[in-house]
Amino acid sequence: MNNPYVPLLVLLVLGAGFAVLSVGTSLVVGPKRYNRAKFEAYECGIQPTPRAQGGGRVPVKYFLTGMLFIIFDVEALFLYPFAVAFDQLSLWALGAMVVFLLNAFFIADAYVWKRGGLEWD
Known part of the structure; x- marks a missing residue:
């Protein structure tokens, strides 16, 4: 058996086995402290609200950063x-x-600077 893909397959199996073993071990051994805060959505330290401030609009700065x-x-x-x-x-x-x-x-950079994408309040 002189297939060049055998080492790749062995590495894939070892990596998947390690991932499954790590997640399984953390589920069994890890602490289980459930409270109300654990089940809330995390929004960068800001209290989650049903609607975004300003009627649901997202600031343009997020899009400019993404475009950059x-x-x-x-x-x-x-x-x-x-x-x-x-x-x-x-x-x-x-x-x-x-x-x-x-x-x-x-x-x-000139476009992002002109639109105020580099200024964080």
Whole structure:
């Protein structure tokens, strides 16, 4: 049996076994102190309310922060192939990547800064 996937399968079984064993052990051995506070939703230390303040609107800052993270993720996604093939690329490719990064950083940061996404009250 000379299958190259056998070590991967063994590692998968070991990882799943460890996860199941860890969760099972914590359920059996762990403390069980149930109270009213444990069953309430956790909202960053703020008392949960049935409706959000201001009639259910979510501040734009949350969306701007999310967009900023997505922009940085896309930048990282484009940087991986560039980093892998860096030694084979020309100076023009380096310049193109620098222009891409500067545009992505400055345009995204300027937009978020203008909209007040970097100011936390």
